[in-house]
């Protein structure tokens with residue numbers, strides 16, 4: 001484990017030239033306000049809904065108790081009742097406004113070019129947080145959905161994050177067989193949880209060190225919890241989690 005910091009992460013000159021040429025033909029446009037210049041413009045970032053404290057130090061749920069009171073930094077009611085399999089989770093934004101527009105663009109509009117912008121914001125958050133992690137593992141998509149979309153958004157974010165921080169990425173640590181039903185069809189919370197637990201399997205080779213799980217959005221935390229449990233059972237070290245956004 002070395003000290004976490006942002007590395008230059010320079011892309012090869014050819015790729016930089018290609019980026020510049022593409023920017024001329026398809027100038028980046030803010031996914032939230034349509035202004036030209038960047039995928040998420042400064043204005044929208046400033047108005048952004050940062051997932052800032054006071055929050056539960058484990059699951060990062062907003063928590064008034066965490067602000068102070070008799071016991072400093074207490075964990076939320078849910079984490080006190082059932083402790084998640086991950087040590088701690090953090091998110092850059094609340095899933096709203098420009099952050100939601102960015103996730104939608106990446107996930108549903110095929111705008112994979114926004115991934116470096118999103119990962120850059122995640123990298124800044126990660127360096128500030130500095131969890132002791134040895135490798136990055138993206139939450140996998142089921143094969144069918146991956147084929148539909150052409151990529152796994154979490155994998156793109158994980159790869160960019162790896163480039164920016166020099167922490168290696170392991171895309172095969174977790175697998176997701178096709179059989180599991182997508183979350184949105186299961187309204188019942190208990191059923192969702194059961195479904196999520198069965199959705200992931202450990203890959204053939206599981207990292208031995210501490211893991212940083214990466215996903216685009218944290219909803220109930222059930223996905224991250226299930227992934228962390230699978231990794232731990234397969235012999236990985238403690239698991240931390242980072243998402244671009246979270247639903248409060």
Ligand SMILES: [Zn+2]
Nearest residue numbers: 030033041044
């Ligand atoms: Zn904007």
Ligand SMILES: [Zn+2]
Nearest residue numbers: 056059076079
């Ligand atoms: Zn909590």
